Amino acid sequence: MLKIDDLHAYYGKSHILHGVHFEVKAGQITALLGRNGSGRSTTAKAIMGLVDCRGSLHWKGQEIRGKKTYEIAHLGIGYVPESRDIFPNLTVEQNLILGQKSTRKAGRWSQGDMYQMFPRLKERQHTQAGVLSGGEQQMLTLCRTLMGDPDLIIIDEPTEGLAPKIVELVAGYLKELKKRGIAVLLIEQKLTIAMNISDRCLVMGHGSIVFAGTPDELRKDSEVRKEWLEV
Numbered sequence: 001m002l003k004i005d006d007l008h009a010y011y012g013k014s015h016i017l018h019g020v021h022f023e024v025k026a027g028q029i030t031a032l033l034g035r036n037g038s039g040r041s042t043t044a045k046a047i048m049g050l051v052d053c054r055g056s057l058h059w060k061g062q063e064i065r066g067k068k069t070y071e072i073a074h075l076g077i078g079y080v081p082e083s084r085d086i087f088p089n090l091t092v093e094q095n096l097i098l099g100q101k102s103t104r105k106a107g108r109w110s111q112g113d114m115y116q117m118f119p120r121l122k123e124r125q126h127t128q129a130g131v132l133s134g135g136e137q138q139m140l141t142l143c144r145t146l147m148g149d150p151d152l153i154i155i156d157e158p159t160e161g162l163a164p165k166i167v168e169l170v171a172g173y174l175k176e177l178k179k180r181g182i183a184v185l186l187i188e189q190k191l192t193i194a195m196n197i198s199d200r201c202l203v204m205g206h207g208s209i210v211f212a213g214t215p216d217e218l219r220k221d222s223e224v225r226k227e228w229l230e231v
Contacts, residue, residue: 001026001183002047002077002152007055009039009046009207016042017053018207024152029174029184031194031215033229034204040187041082043204044154047185048072048079059152078150082157082187084137086144088130092121095129095140099147108180114143117173135166142173152183159190171197191229195219203228 002024009017017039024030032040046053049069057065064072073079087095096111115122118139124132129140138158145153155174159167171193177184188194195201195215203211203218205228211218218224 003058005056009042009051009053024183024185026183027181028199030200031186031198032202038204039207076151078145078153080145080155084141086129091126093125095144099144109146135162154185156187
């Protein structure tokens with residue numbers, strides 16, 4: 001589905017990614033793990049055309065490197081940044097409407113689906129998004145991205161700063177995406193949740209992939225966890 005080969009990315013003269021390569025397959029959750037500064041968020045931004053990069057980014061057989069961010073989104077890749085980019089002066093409902101790719105063609109997700117998964121959003125559908133709690137804003141960002149009907153969703157640190165009960169909700173939400181055939185690239189620091197819900201784990205260190213395997217293989221590889229993940 002998404003195949004990345006020899007990806008290098010830069011912020012000005014700073015060389016951040018060094019030959020990254022991996023695949024994200026349809027209907028799977030792929031966890032991209034690593035410490036802060038390892039290059040995980042830069043990888044997501046490179047896929048979405050938000051940073052200068054070279055290498056190959058193939059989406060369903062089509063090269064997308066060099067395309068504009070909105071063009072990549074329209075090809076079926078959704079992106080949920082760590083910054084929770086909601087429209088604070090618009091209501092929950094208006095944020096969801098803005099997430100729709102087209103008003104003429106029904107996607108796989110409706111506002112009803114969003115409210116069913118996250119009843120709290122239904123309760124606050126007429127509330128301005130800027131006054132929502134951090135957890136509610138995270139829910140809204142995830143849901144707004146889904147309203148664009150992506151085939152792949154890239155989610156950067158979705159559980160950061162959330163209460164344990166909300167973390168469980170998000171984990172369930174990601175499993176539901178998988179059930180509906182949507183691929184997920186999950187950028188996460190919480191090792192436990194990532195290994196519990198993912199099909200494949202990638203570990204990044206110093207701008208490169210230093211491990212690729214199943215969650216079970218990562219659990220058994222104490223050297224990789226100690227060197228690249230544990231504090």
